[in-house]
Amino acid sequence: MNSSTRPELLCIVGPTGTGKSNLAINTALELAKSGIKAEIVNADSMQFYKGMDIGTAKVPVDERFGIKHHMLDWLEIAEENTAARYQIEARKVISDLRAEGTLPIVVGGSMLYIAALINTFEFPGRDEALRAQLEQDLIDLGPAAMHKRLELLDETAASRIEPQNGRRIVRALEIVMITGEPFAASLPDQFESFLPVLEIGLNSAREHLVERLAERVRGMWALGLVEEVRSLESKGIRDSKTASQAIGYSQALASIDGRLTEEEAIAETILLTQRYARRQMSWFRRDPRINWFDYQDENLLEEVMSLVRTSLQLPGK
């Protein structure tokens, strides 16, 4: 962590359902009291999509209290998206905000997207034709054969990717074949921020979060998630590559089709959500810059604000 340099951007991370969005809004509101304008930059990969509201727990407009949100509702359902594209778009937003003196607050739980945005890393290029070919090969030959192929081209990368992980093997092959250079295939040990950042993490006891997530999912169904998904069918959610894999949405579709009963769909969604939260934690845990807070803490906002003020070198309240 780098507490001596003043952060030029705030970032709120953590597993789903920990209240990141609300904390971000409240933080922005608090900062406004100190005369600092802050706006939110969404880093939740499913809240990018227009119309996906209930299932992504998007904060309703009237609960945003006028705090402007960027990178929210910027994609049509059918649009495919990638972390690389997000990196470009979101950085553009951030540099615009900074240029006008607004403090960006990045909020979300999409690990790779946040990493891409906040850290100095560049995605090696891409080649659609090559990729299509590799993906076909993967289907035809299986991951083990593809792994062998990678081994011949880049031993180190091969040693770092499990022979069963077809997805990553394909990407590694793609990179090696187009760049002609070895592919690190592992996350850097050092976290290097592309801008001085103050990271705030929200979490709590696992048992509590697990229960809370279950309730949240049930609530989504009660609020009409299935209706929402129905209305998204005409926009192409079924064929979309990214939006259709959203937890809850894919289960709702299955229940519409009768492949799952409503109860099964809910149960599966709960399970996937809880599993997702676990993966998020295992990702975020290794980022030493994060200042963790307990979302159950009654004085959460005060404590966060106190850290924020100190970091931004604002006079105490």
Added chain:
RNA sequence: GGUGGAGUGGCUGAGCGGCCCAAAGCAACAGCCUGCAAAGCUGUCAACCCACGGGUUCAAAUCCCGUCUCCACCU
């Protein structure tokens, strides 16, 4: 009350005389992660002798008897 079926790890569930100090999946726990990432993947843990008691057998989770519990059907 009668008939039939079942009782195996936290849950689901295979095994039906020796290869079972008991498969697999889920959950739990840990980890990976550089253009699909709410995705993709890996590892670990978990059954005091498999409801309980007795018996048959060289050998039983597996066969027999009894008890208890559950399910289905019947009167």
